[in-house]
Amino acid sequence: MPESSKESPAIIIRRLLERAAVFAAVWWVVAEADPESWLFGAPFVLLATVASLKLTPSRGWRIRPLGALRYAAFFVHQSVAGGFDVALRAVRPSLPLDPEVLRYGLRLEPEHARVLLADTISLLPGTLSSGIEEDTLTMHVLDVSLPVAESMRAVEERVADLFGLDLCDTGGGIEACAIDEGGAER
Amino acid sequence: MSAIDVVSIGLIAIGALFFIAGSVGVLRFPDVYTRLHALTKADNLGLGFVVLGLALRADSAVVIAKLAVTWALVVVAGATAGPLVAEAARTSGVHPWRRSK
Numbered sequence: 666m667p668e669s670s671k672e673s674p675a676i677i678i679r680r681l682l683e684r685a686a687v688f689a690a691v692w693w694v695v696a697e698a699d700p701e702s703w704l705f706g707a708p709f710v711l712l713a714t715v716a717s718l719k720l721t722p723s724r725g726w727r728i729r730p731l732g733a734l735r736y737a738a739f740f741v742h743q744s745v746a747g748g749f750d751v752a753l754r755a756v757r758p759s760l761p762l763d764p765e766v767l768r769y770g771l772r773l774e775p776e777h778a779r780v781l782l783a784d785t786i787s788l789l790p791g792t793l794s795s796g797i798e799e800d801t802l803t804m805h806v807l808d809v810s811l812p813v814a815e816s817m818r819a820v821e822e823r824v825a826d827l828f829g830l831d832l833c834d835t836g837g838g839i840e841a842c843a844i845d846e847g848g849a850e851r
Numbered sequence: 852m853s854a855i856d857v858v859s860i861g862l863i864a865i866g867a868l869f870f871i872a873g874s875v876g877v878l879r880f881p882d883v884y885t886r887l888h889a890l891t892k893a894d895n896l897g898l899g900f901v902v903l904g905l906a907l908r909a910d911s912a913v914v915i916a917k918l919a920v921t922w923a924l925v926v927v928a929g930a931t932a933g934p935l936v937a938e939a940a941r942t943s944g945v946h947p948w949r950r951s952k
Contacts, residue, residue, distance in 0.1 A: 694916045744926075748896025751888050752869055755876030763950050764885060766941075784930035787937075788895055793888050795937035805884040805937060805947060 672723070680724075681714060688713045726777050732826040739823045743789045743816075750790040754807065765809040766795070769802045769817050770836030773825060782824050789816065800835075803842060814839040855907050862904030869897030882948035883940045891933040895926050 688710045696702035754761050773779055783794035783802060791807040806813055818837050825832050876889025902922045909915045 691920060694913060694920050697911075697917055698913050744892070745896055745899075747892040748869055748899075751876060751892045752872035752896070755872045755879060755889050755893070760879060762880070762885060762948075764882075764947055765949075766947055783934050784927075787887075787933045788892055788926070788930050790892075791888070793884060793891070793937050794934040795884070795941045796934070803941065805888075805941075807885060807888050 677718075681718060684717050685710060685714045688717075726775065726828055728827060729829045732823075732829060736823045736827040739819075740785065740788075743820075747788055747790040751807065761808065763808045763810065765806050766842035767804055767806050767809075767813060768840050768842050769804060769814075770838050770840075771797070771800045771802055772818075772821055772832035772834075772836040773830060774833060775828070775830065778824050778828050778830055781827075782821060785820050785824065786817065789820065792816070859904045859907040862900050862907070866897045866900030866902075866904060869893045869900065873897060883945060884937055884947050887933045887937055891929040895929055898922055898925055 689706075692702070692706040692710055696706055771779060771782075773782060779797055779802070783797060786792040786804065787794050791811040792813060793805045793807075795803050795805050797803075804813075814837075817839070821832060821837070824830075870893070873889050873893030876893060877886045880886045880889055899922060902918045906915045906918050909918065
């Protein structure tokens with residue numbers, strides 16, 4: 666974990682205020698702007714800010730507004746498809762499942778982008794991340810006949826666009842996971 | 852009943868259907884991985900419809916914002932918890948169910 670003490674106090678205070686403002690805004694909305702609720706809210710905003718600074722001292726990334734819009738549009742459209750897909754599979758008498766464990770060669774490098782990718786694909790049709798090791802994302806797929814490679818590359822491009830990142834030339838491919846029972850041995 | 856009520860009730864009912872389908876998936880699907888698919892994806896969409904339906908009946912903008920924030924927090928929690936449970940299952944050696952061919 667990076668030493669936050671090396672940074673200037675001004676940066677740390679600015680970061681603290683930014684995060685406190687975000688948590689305060691969330692509380693303000695959740696408490697429906699009731700002034701009396703700050704009695705409970707203020708201590709928790711403070712605790713959340715301290716926890717956030719402890720867990721991720723430095724953010725080290727930016728979000729591009731237009732990229733965020735494109736990501737949001739993509740996410741809403743695809744997660745609706747994901748919900749429909751799994752709901753239909755659940756209620757159809759034939760239970761149309763053909764699961765497989767697949768590995769995807771990541772083209773995104775930064776940790777935060779990989780985490781967002783793993784979280785995102787878990788709400789899209791038929792894919793569920795089950796961990797990242799080295800440059801490989803392992804995922805459980807509900808039905809091997811789904812176009813997983815194409816959809817993974819599309820999500821990765823949206824995440825790269827959101828953070829303004831470049832994708833590596835390597836990766837972007839799918840292979841079956843050699844070890845059935847997962848990555849405990851790898 | 853106004854037109855807004857009809858649309859609102861319709862959206863909430865559709866949301867409930869997704870919650871039911873998600874629960875049916877948890878019961879019918881064969882292993883932890885497939886059940887996680889059902890839980891995270893169907894509930895995300897079901898809650899989305901319920902939130903849309905309730906937003907139509909909201910008295911104020913802050914209530915609409917509260918509904919949106921609630922949905923966002925649930926989506927983030929589901930999208931984070933799903934992969935974590937799947938990773939825990941995989942690294943502790945839980946075999947995925949396969950269709951016998």
